[in-house]
Amino acid sequence: MTATPADRSGSPRRYVRPDHGMDRRLNALVRWLTAHGVSLLGSRVLTVPGRRSGQPRSTPVNLLRLDGHGYLVSPRGHTEWVRNVRAAGGEAELRLGRRTERVVLTEVPVAERPAVLRVYLRRWGWEVGRFVEGLTPDATDAELSDAAPGFPVFRVTPAA
Numbered sequence: 001m002t003a004t005p006a007d008r009s010g011s012p013r014r015y016v017r018p019d020h021g022m023d024r025r026l027n028a029l030v031r032w033l034t035a036h037g038v039s040l041l042g043s044r045v046l047t048v049p050g051r052r053s054g055q056p057r058s059t060p061v062n063l064l065r066l067d068g069h070g071y072l073v074s075p076r077g078h079t080e081w082v083r084n085v086r087a088a089g090g091e092a093e094l095r096l097g098r099r100t101e102r103v104v105l106t107e108v109p110v111a112e113r114p115a116v117l118r119v120y121l122r123r124w125g126w127e128v129g130r131f132v133e134g135l136t137p138d139a140t141d142a143e144l145s146d147a148a149p150g151f152p153v154f155r156v157t158p159a160a
Contacts, residue, residue, distance in 0.1 A: 044094040102158070107154055
């Protein structure tokens with residue numbers, strides 16, 4: 001399913017699937033670079049157990065730092081990594097090169113997401129613009145609030 005403008009209005013089922021060509025190759029390249037210590041504007045490799053297989057699943061993500069906290073945003077919506085994080089109770093690992101950090105990801109309430117989304121779009125809008133159905137950092141508060149349910153956001157804290 002490809003997201004439609006109606007999905008942007010906050011569907012909690014919104015999911016923009018990666019195409020089988022360029023998206024997969026680009027993700028593989030970013031994952032490889034990040035795993036080898038080259039962070040592209042905050043990229044990390046997120047590893048979480050698969051919700052069905054239990055096997056580790058890894059994907060590149062952009063770690064946003066805001067007001068002393070780390071955040072992960074899913075610009076494609078309710079993706080496989082989001083579903084796996086939820087099934088794993090938020091336990092995950094973030095890796096940059098040889099440094100692996102065990103973290104807990106806590107989903108941010110929908111009402112708190114617009115402020116994080118705005119900063120995320122300022123930082124990575126050029127990269128994720130085709131997945132966010134026209135949202136920009138200049139979107140109104142109402143537009144961001146309407147779209148927020150379709151964009152999972154997780155606060156990152158170190159695991160105990």
